[in-house]
Amino acid sequence: MNTAAELIGFVVYLLQIFIYIIIAQAILSWLVAFNVVNLNNRFVYGVLTGLERILNPFLRPIRNLLPDMGGIDLSPLVLVLGIILTQRLLGGLAMDLLA
DSSP, rough: OOOHHHHHHHHHHHHHHHHHHHHHHHHHHHHHHHSSOTTTTHHHHHHHHHHHHHHHHHHHHHHHOOOOOOOOHHHHHHHHHHHHHHHHHHHHHOOOOOO
């Protein structure tokens, strides 16, 4: 197998893990917003803070471009769609390299 195609496959795999991190942060923020979990719990606070520190550099530019939706944050959805598009493009590139 082509080394470049293997590298592209690894990048696609890392992007999939990043999607899971975005989904985990969104679900945890919903649980905090609906008082299912409490931020007074040090573990929950640490996990949520860590996820926000990882994702804020990616979500902040998207939040600046999107209009104010009145408390609804669609930036994780836009980021996930962008990552899926990137994965599809990289998958097509890998197929072209293998041909």
